[in-house]
Amino acid sequence: MSRLTLHARHLSCHQGGAPHLIILHGLLGSSDNWQTLGKRYATHHQVWMLDARNHGRSPHAPSHSYPEMAEDVVRFMDAQGIDKASFVGHSMGGKTVLMLSQHHPDRMERMVVADIASRAYTPHHGPIFDALMGTHPGTATSRDEVQAQLIHALGQDPVLVPFLMKGLHRHKEGGFAWRFNVPVLRDALENVVDEVNLSINTLPTLFIRGGESPYVSDDDLDHMADHFVHMDDHIIEGVGHWLHAQSPDEFYEVTAEFLT
Numbered sequence: 001m002s003r004l005t006l007h008a009r010h011l012s013c014h015q016g017g018a019p020h021l022i023i024l025h026g027l028l029g030s031s032d033n034w035q036t037l038g039k040r041y042a043t044h045h046q047v048w049m050l051d052a053r054n055h056g057r058s059p060h061a062p063s064h065s066y067p068e069m070a071e072d073v074v075r076f077m078d079a080q081g082i083d084k085a086s087f088v089g090h091s092m093g094g095k096t097v098l099m100l101s102q103h104h105p106d107r108m109e110r111m112v113v114a115d116i117a118s119r120a121y122t123p124h125h126g127p128i129f130d131a132l133m134g135t136h137p138g139t140a141t142s143r144d145e146v147q148a149q150l151i152h153a154l155g156q157d158p159v160l161v162p163f164l165m166k167g168l169h170r171h172k173e174g175g176f177a178w179r180f181n182v183p184v185l186r187d188a189l190e191n192v193v194d195e196v197n198l199s200i201n202t203l204p205t206l207f208i209r210g211g212e213s214p215y216v217s218d219d220d221l222d223h224m225a226d227h228f229v230h231m232d233d234h235i236i237e238g239v240g241h242w243l244h245a246q247s248p249d250e251f252y253e254v255t256a257e258f259l260t
Contacts, residue, residue: 004053005058005076005079006050006051006053006072006075008048008049008076011039012046013042013044018046019086019109020045020046020086021041021086021087021088022086023041023050023088023089023093024088024090024097025051025052025055025056025090025092025093026090026093026094027091027092027125027185028163028167028180028185029055030055030166031049031051033245034049037244045259048076048085052069052072052093053069053072054184055180055181056167056179056180057179060181060184063184064188065188065194066099067099069099070096073100084106084108085108087112088111088112088114088255088259089111090114090116091115091116092116094113094114094115095116095118097111098198101201110258110259111205112206112208112255112258112259113205113206113207114251115210115213117215117216117217117220118196118198118224119223120195121193123189123190126189128154128164129186130153131149131153132178135150137168137177137178138171138175138176139175143165147161147165150164167180199227201227201228202229202230203228204230205224206254206255206258207221207224207231207234208235208255209235210240211235211236211238211239212240213240215241232258236250236254
């Protein structure tokens with residue numbers, strides 16, 4: 001199991017003794033995606049927005065699995081002197097939170113899992129990774145050139161293409177590169193969609209999902225309710241998988257009330 005030090009953005013709370021909140025993003029995302037919500041959470045929490053391994057400004061690694069991602073988070077907490085924290089995790093980040101709840105519940109206060117279930121999913125990200133592998137950011141002269149390559153492969157998707165483009169950064173010496181580790185993540189897709197096995201858990205837990213998202217069904221919630229003794233759930237109607245970006249106000253209001 002490869003060990004590394006995660007990159008994090010810290011938003012300090014002015015209230016003395018404020019509890020810690022750790023935010024974990026989804027596949028191909030980064031801590032940047034949570035800046036706006038993070039600032040709102042920071043009115044009551046010390047907020048830490050982490051870049052997962054192979055994402056954002058965290059180091060690239062040759063492997064990518066939930067046991068590794070959970071251990072990365074625990075080592076980060078140890079390094080920062082954080083004994084316990086609450087967690088918000090979206091998609092891949094939500095499954096990492098579930099893994100933490102099974103192996104490190106003593107490090108957790110409360111947990112929010114956004115639009116993901118514990119079950120295994122059918123891999124469906126292949127076309128996205130094919131599109132990313134088909135770009136040539138190292139020789140591109142502009143961001144528009146890379147974006148045009150993605151649009152050619154994926155179509156004019158108003159959500160997906162701008163989301164992916166947030167992972168592109170410019171090299172000082174010229175050209176661009178993806179911050180996420182495209183080949184390793186492509187090869188690790190089976191791990192990313194794999195099941196997180198659950199046991200009975202007493203942590204206060206909120207499952208929040210998008211009403212138009214196919215990721216979490218009523219059966220999924222029933223399964224998780226069998227394992228999480230103190231569980232709430234909430235549906236944000238009219239939004240899909242990126243519910244925190246599509247309906248940030250309702251997402252914040254529901255999760256902040258639960259966390260505080």
